[in-house]
Amino acid sequence: MLKKMILPFTLALSLLGISTAAYSEDSPAEAAAKYRQGAFQMTKFHFGQMGAVVKGAKEFNADEFKKNAEIVAMMSQIVANGFGEGSSADDSNAKPNVWTDAAGFKSKLESFQVEAAALVKAAESGDLEQIKPQFGKVAETCKACHKEYRND
Amino acid sequence: MLKKMILPFTLALSLLGISTAAYSEDSPAEAAAKYRQGAFQMTKFHFGQMGAVVKGAKEFNADEFKKNAEIVAMMSQIVANGFGEGSSADDSNAKPNVWTDAAGFKSKLESFQVEAAALVKAAESGDLEQIKPQFGKVAETCKACHKEYRND
Numbered sequence: 001m002l003k004k005m006i007l008p009f010t011l012a013l014s015l016l017g018i019s020t021a022a023y024s025e026d027s028p029a030e031a032a033a034k035y036r037q038g039a040f041q042m043t044k045f046h047f048g049q050m051g052a053v054v055k056g057a058k059e060f061n062a063d064e065f066k067k068n069a070e071i072v073a074m075m076s077q078i079v080a081n082g083f084g085e086g087s088s089a090d091d092s093n094a095k096p097n098v099w100t101d102a103a104g105f106k107s108k109l110e111s112f113q114v115e116a117a118a119l120v121k122a123a124e125s126g127d128l129e130q131i132k133p134q135f136g137k138v139a140e141t142c143k144a145c146h147k148e149y150r151n152d
Numbered sequence: 153m154l155k156k157m158i159l160p161f162t163l164a165l166s167l168l169g170i171s172t173a174a175y176s177e178d179s180p181a182e183a184a185a186k187y188r189q190g191a192f193q194m195t196k197f198h199f200g201q202m203g204a205v206v207k208g209a210k211e212f213n214a215d216e217f218k219k220n221a222e223i224v225a226m227m228s229q230i231v232a233n234g235f236g237e238g239s240s241a242d243d244s245n246a247k248p249n250v251w252t253d254a255a256g257f258k259s260k261l262e263s264f265q266v267e268a269a270a271l272v273k274a275a276e277s278g279d280l281e282q283i284k285p286q287f288g289k290v291a292e293t294c295k296a297c298h299k300e301y302r303n304d
């Protein structure tokens with residue numbers, strides 16, 4: 001019993017050594033900037049997959065489309081983790097008004113969240129004619145927020 | 153009725169112009185590399201939050217810990233999207249054996265998925281003493297896969 005309890009603890013300690021050594025080189029602001037840039041790239045990837053379907057360059061597969069929409073919706077929720085207090089970094093594409101106009105930024109982010117969730121609903125219909133206009137609405141929220149709060 | 157049908161279609165077309173112009177500069181391999189690098193940064197962020205708790209540098213909040221664990225588990229599932237066919241990029245940290253030893257890589261990725269899911273379960277207990285060893289196990293899967301398949 002004692003052995004069982006000691007082993008995981010030792011394991012945890014030795015592995016913590018690994019995680020702090022290998023993964024703690026970023027300041028909180030740098031980590032936040034990398035987080036939101038990561039969310040952007042992942043969102044863009046799935047958005048691009050859906051865009052190819054919407055413009056007819058890729059065959060429509062309802063299940064795949066729904067998965068893409070779900071990941072974008074999830075990203076719209078968690079990307080806020082990259083914009084918390086102390087997350088402003090000098091070398092990031094985020095404009096200072098993300099933080100100085102926090103209410104305006106929050107409102108734009110919420111529009112993205114609402115429309116992305118609506119795209120999941122549209123995707124659940126399996127009807128591309130319902131999906132297309134909603135895809136357009138999501139694209140509009142990307143553009144509206146990036147225009148005001150991001151250096152492209 | 154006709155007007156209603158035409159409007160969304162026009163909207164979709166005009167917005168597609170936006171998405172293809174602003175977001176299609178990457179080749180599929182580049183997009184995949186950015187995707188997996190994004191997943192890595194997002195995972196690292198949440199892993200770091202949990203690591204700070206496990207090593208006692210940050211107060212334990214069971215709900216927050218669980219959210220961090222859930223996002224890492226979700227990332228462990230979707231990161232595979234960045235390693236599909238044609239996703240090998242010259243300027244990426246992924247070693248060629250990700251693709252030449254696809255079965256070995258898949259096995260390592262699955263270990264990450266299994267242990268990350270188990271960390272969510274451990275986090276649901278709200279008991280830090282159950283969480284710590286499982287956090288260590290997840291860290292071990294990160295290290296095991298990166299050592300073999302990633303240039304650090």
